[in-house]
Amino acid sequence: MSDPDKLKLARQFIEAIPHSRDLGMELTEMDDGVAVITMPYDDRLIGDPETGVISGGAVSALMDTCCGAAVMSHPENLGGTATLDLRIDYMRAATPGQAITTRATCYHVTRSVAFVRATACDDDSDNPVATATGAFTVEGKR
Amino acid sequence: MKRPEPVQVVKQRRDAALSALVSGVPYIQYLGLTFDRRGDELTGVLPFDEKLIGNPLLPALHGGVTAAFLEATAVITLSWSYLWEDIESGALDFDPSTAPKLPRLPKTVDFSVDYLRSGLPRDAYARARINRSGRRYASVHVEGWQDNRDRLFAQATGHFVMPQRR
Numbered sequence: 009m010s011d012p013d014k015l016k017l018a019r020q021f022i023e024a025i026p027h028s029r030d031l032g033m034e035l036t037e038m039d040d041g042v043a044v045i046t047m048p049y050d051d052r053l054i055g056d057p058e059t060g061v062i063s064g065g066a067v068s069a070l071m072d073t074c075c076g077a078a079v080m081s082h083p084e085n086l087g088g089t090a091t092l093d094l095r096i097d098y099m100r101a102a103t104p105g106q107a108i109t110t111r112a113t114c115y116h117v118t119r120s121v122a123f124v125r126a127t128a129c130d131d132d133s134d135n136p137v138a139t140a141t142g143a144f145t146v147e148g149k150r
Numbered sequence: 151m152k153r154p155e156p157v158q159v160v161k162q163r164r165d166a167a168l169s170a171l172v173s174g175v176p177y178i179q180y181l182g183l184t185f186d187r188r189g190d191e192l193t194g195v196l197p198f199d200e201k202l203i204g205n206p207l208l209p210a211l212h213g214g215v216t217a218a219f220l221e222a223t224a225v226i227t228l229s230w231s232y233l234w235e236d237i238e239s240g241a242l243d244f245d246p247s248t249a250p251k252l253p254r255l256p257k258t259v260d261f262s263v264d265y266l267r268s269g270l271p272r273d274a275y276a277r278a279r280i281n282r283s284g285r286r287y288a289s290v291h292v293e294g295w296q297d298n299r300d301r302l303f304a305q306a307t308g309h310f311v312m313p314q315r316r
Binding site for chain 1: 174175176177179180181200201202203204205206207210212213214215218219221222237252254255257258259260261262263265266268
């Protein structure tokens with residue numbers, strides 16, 4: 009388990025990110041290296057006007073926020089974090105009108121780097137829309 | 151020999167095509183992303199806005215915004231190069247008064263971003279290079295910078311599935 013005070017601060021930090029707020033992201037879970045964030049469907053985020061499918065860029069923003077939250081919630085990372093590298097694979101178009109939920113897991117932390125993977129789904133949770141893998145900076149360990 | 155077309159006619163046609171391509175995507179409008187055109191070369195321009203911040207303490211651009219900016223630049227540059235011949239020949243009609251049907255955009259298969267330094271709270275620029283563009287797939291590299299062209303704040307490589315010609 010993570011330190012509750014640290015976790016509370018990290019949660020407040022994630023919830024205060026201007027861009028995430030603007031996209032309506034809602035943090036539903038954040039503890040012990042795992043974070044879950046939901047982003048509602050929004051016409052502003054459409055990438056393909058013909059079908060109304062959400063843009064890959066908006067999914068990237070959701071993935072990045074969620075991976076960062078997972079790193080911040082890990083007991084061995086004491087402070088903030090920054091993305092070093094993030095790769096996203098787009099498996100299928102998200103269904104228009106449905107919210108997208110991402111679950112990120114910080115599965116390994118060294119003195120300087122945190123490794124994360126994440127999956128994004130719409131209502132059909134057995135069939136991911138996209139997956140991500142990333143490396144993030146680690147702060148606070150000497 | 152055919153006389154070359156007047157410069158205004160050529161410019162007007164190219165700019166109408168670019169504007170139709172870019173204004174058709176709501177998410178590009180949401181980000182505030184525009185494109186600067188010199189001949190066939192495009193530069194993505196992302197003017198700074200408070201809503202693009204990811205770390206209010208620094209402050210720095212959101213990593214997701216950086217990814218989205220580079221990806222949108224890659225997609226538009228790729229479409230632009232794919233449509234170029236049809237734009238030049240006039241085969242594609244982009245006249246807004248006739249409400250033309252826009253061609254489909256390439257689909258992103260994967261996109262991998264290197265974050266080289268934090269994105270500062272100021273305007274950002276990006277240029278894409280198409281490393282390979284076949285009938286079905288394309289591989290594109292994008293570089294993003296802010297104050298100095300030689301000091302990239304991020305770069306990315308992505309693979310795309312090309313729209314099928316009808």
